[in-house]
Amino acid sequence: MGRQIIKYGLMFIGLVLTQVLVLNHIQFSGFVNPYIYLLFVLLLPLSSPRYVVLILAFLMGITIDIFSNSLGIHSFATVFVAYFRPIVIRVISSREEDMSDYPGLMQNKLSWFFSYVTIMIVMHHFVLFYLEVFTFSNFLGTLARVFFSSVFSVFAIVLSQFIVFRD
Amino acid sequence: MRSLLRYLINNYAFLLFLFLEVVSLIFVFNFNKYQKVQYLNSSNRITASVYNYFDSVVKYFELAKDNEMLARENARLKSQPATFGSPANSADSDTSDFVMHDLNYRYISARVINNSVNKTLNYITLNKGSNEGVKPDMGIISPDGIVGVVISVSNSYALGFSLLNSRWGPSGKLKKSGFFGPIEWRGGDYREANLMEIPFHVELAVGDTIVTSGHSAVFPEGLMIGVVKSFSQPEGESFYKIKVQLATDFKSIHFVDIIENLDKEELVGLEKIIEDGAANN
Numbered sequence: 001m002g003r004q005i006i007k008y009g010l011m012f013i014g015l016v017l018t019q020v021l022v023l024n025h026i027q028f029s030g031f032v033n034p035y036i037y038l039l040f041v042l043l044l045p046l047s048s049p050r051y052v053v054l055i056l057a058f059l060m061g062i063t064i065d066i067f068s069n070s071l072g073i074h075s076f077a078t079v080f081v082a083y084f085r086p087i088v089i090r091v092i093s094s095r096e097e098d099m100s101d102y103p104g105l106m107q108n109k110l111s112w113f114f115s116y117v118t119i120m121i122v123m124h125h126f127v128l129f130y131l132e133v134f135t136f137s138n139f140l141g142t143l144a145r146v147f148f149s150s151v152f153s154v155f156a157i158v159l160s161q162f163i164v165f166r167d
Numbered sequence: 168m169r170s171l172l173r174y175l176i177n178n179y180a181f182l183l184f185l186f187l188e189v190v191s192l193i194f195v196f197n198f199n200k201y202q203k204v205q206y207l208n209s210s211n212r213i214t215a216s217v218y219n220y221f222d223s224v225v226k227y228f229e230l231a232k233d234n235e236m237l238a239r240e241n242a243r244l245k246s247q248p249a250t251f252g253s254p255a256n257s258a259d260s261d262t263s264d265f266v267m268h269d270l271n272y273r274y275i276s277a278r279v280i281n282n283s284v285n286k287t288l289n290y291i292t293l294n295k296g297s298n299e300g301v302k303p304d305m306g307i308i309s310p311d312g313i314v315g316v317v318i319s320v321s322n323s324y325a326l327g328f329s330l331l332n333s334r335w336g337p338s339g340k341l342k343k344s345g346f347f348g349p350i351e352w353r354g355g356d357y358r359e360a361n362l363m364e365i366p367f368h369v370e371l372a373v374g375d376t377i378v379t380s381g382h383s384a385v386f387p388e389g390l391m392i393g394v395v396k397s398f399s400q401p402e403g404e405s406f407y408k409i410k411v412q413l414a415t416d417f418k419s420i421h422f423v424d425i426i427e428n429l430d431k432e433e434l435v436g437l438e439k440i441i442e443d444g445a446a447n448n
Contacts (some may be wrong), residue, residue, distance in 0.1 A: 021221050032299040033285055050180035058187045062207075065194070067217075067324065069208045069284070072194030079191065083184040129168070131195070133287050151259060 010038065011165055012060065015040050020067040023156075033145075034152040035074075036160065037064055038124050041082050041119060043165060045090065045101045057082030057090070077128040081120050087121050105161035118150070118158050125150045209281055209292045210326035218292055219324075220280040226278075226421065233421050238329050240310040246401055272387055275299055275425040277307075282329065284357035284417045289317055289331040295425065296323040302397060306426040312391040312414030313337060313379060314423055325425070331357055331417055338394050339411070340380035344369055347380040350392060350411065357417050359396065362409040369407070377411055384431045 026032060041057045061075030068074070089165040091116050093099060100107035103116065125146045133142055175182065194207075206228040209215060226233075227432035297320045307314040307327050315329040316337075328335040332402050340347040340360050348364035362377060366377050381388025396412040428434070 017217070020217075024285075027283070051183055054180065054183050056189060058191075061191070062194075064212070066207050066213050067209055067285075070286070070288065071207055072191040072196075076188055076195065077186045079184060083180070120211035 004045075004091065007055075008040070011040055011043070012063075014164075016060075016063050016067070019064060032148050032152050034041055034149055034156050035121075035125065035128070036156045037074075037151070038081065038119050038121060039160065039165070041078060041085070042120055042157070043102070043104060044099065046103055050065075050086070053082050053085065054079060058076075061162050073128060076131055078126055081124045081129050084123065085115050085120065088116065088123075092116060092119070105158065106166050106167060108112050108125050113161070114158065119156070121153045122146070122150045125153065184261065194206065195211055199398075201280055208319060208326050209290065210296070210321045210324040212321060212324075215280065215292060215294075219294055222278070222280040222294075229419075229421055232419060236277070236302035243310070258267070259261050259397045271428065271430045273427040275301060275427065277325070277423055277425055279300075279420050279423060280324075282417070282420065284329075284331055285356040286334055289329040289357075289417075291327045291329045291420075292321070293317075293327065293423065293425070296320045296325050298322050298389045300427065301325045301425055304431075305428075306385040306427060307423050308390060308413050309423050311416065312393065313386060314415055314417070314420060316385055317425065323373070328414070329417060330360065335394065336360075337376045337386060338380040338382050341365070341371070341395075342367065342376040342378050342389075347382065348406075350377075358413055360393070360411045360413055362395075362411050365407045365409060366405060367400055367407065371395060371407065371409070373397060384428045386426065387428075402434070 015037045019035065023034050023036060023150070037060060040060050041053065044053055044056065057078045058075050059076035062071075064074040064078075065071045089103070092112060104160045108116075129142050129146050129149070130136070154166060209218065210338070245385040275295055277293040277295040279291060280294050281290075283289045291307065291314065293301075293307070297421070301317060301318060301320050303317050305317045307316060313330065316325045316335060317325050317327040319326045330337070330350070333351070333353050338347055338352045338353065341362075345364055346369045348362055351363055352358050352360040373395055377392045377394065379386040379388060379390040379392060391414045393411040393413040394409040398407050398409040401408050
């Protein structure tokens with residue numbers, strides 16, 4: 001238990017710093033803002049109680065919000081996907097399979113991890129970007145941002161699984 | 168009653184989810200009242216020191232560029248007294264006017280410790296705060312042009328709206344003809360904004376300079392904003408659609424000046440008297 005708290009605590013700090021100091025400054029034709037801090041919520045043990053997941057997601061979101069002066073936007077999107085996480089996992093997992101408690105890449109099949117990350121990231125980015133602009137007037141433009149940013153976020157998250165947070 | 172209680176306990180996750188989402192939305196819709204959430208933005212002590220520390224490491228990579236910028240600014244300042252001193256030159260522009268204005272402004276130099284250009288609402292964090300006399304509603308300028316306005320300060324840091332923020336825009340003026348209108352930025356390219364409310368009868372050309380109008384107490388008159396990049400006359404409307412090439416390169420600003428208008432209270436007080444008078448009549 002103690003080891004878990006230290007591990008997730010370090011993961012929290014590492015992801016927040018990477019996000020606000022490096023990734024928030026990536027700018028590619030106004031489209032791409034990769035957000036990888038969601039990895040923290042994705043990697044919480046599957047057996048963790050739902051209220052823990054929701055509260056940690058809120059804390060993660062609000063921390064990113066405070067750093068990027070967007071109070072409420074990231075916390076809304078992160079709590080949103082944290083609530084739907086068990087449903088997403090139930091949908092993409094087949095019943096017979098023996099699930100590992102830690103939903104990392106090394107513990108599961110690549111196809112499972114890839115669809116898990118993709119569904120969660122696209123959901124998160126969709127809520128995030130539309131809440132940020134708060135209008136459907138440039139619907140396709142925002143959708144393009146959701147798409148391109150999701151591609152980069154998924155890529156960064158899958159890649160990160162080979163380097164850190166492996167178990 | 169007991170079944171209701173049991174129902175609520177069984178669905179606690181959904182209720183917690185709703186509660187957290189409502190809290191987030193309250194934050195989203197109250198962010199405009201920034202005084203209340205002063206500690207929940209990047210000018211608070213913890214977040215600003217993280218940015219400050221990181222910036223003190225990476226700033227060395229930008230030294231060459233910063234030196235060049237400061238040298239350019241120096242050259243510009245050195246050439247100014249000559250223009251101001253000789254009365255013969257003051258005929259072609261209203262520079263004598265500038266001198267009068269500049270006396271009423273105080274400049275505080277600051278370093279940018281965090282800045283973004285890729286959101287719809289971009290903010291800028293500076294390493295000077297209320298200890299150095301920075302207050303909300305002061306203008307922020309770079310050597311190339313205007314940057315933004317301070318909205319919130321802590322003891323040693325300040326947070327401001329960047330010009331690249333759809334919630335704030337300065338008032339711009341065509342230097343040639345004197346017509347003015349609001350500058351608006353609505354996301355997308357960080358080098359481009361729009362000048363609104365310029366009527367069709369005004370003569371325009373690509374490359375015309377746009378400067379601050381001096382109509383608000385934030386900026387003195389005549390600071391560079393940008394040049395006209397392109398313009399069109401949309402049918403069925405009475406104003407030009409003007410694209411402005413911004414003078415400031417928001418991606419590479421590191422040193423800025425915060426402008427304090429020393430006459431501000433007097434100015435605001437005077438305007439308030441007029442407003443009150445109008446309300447009474």
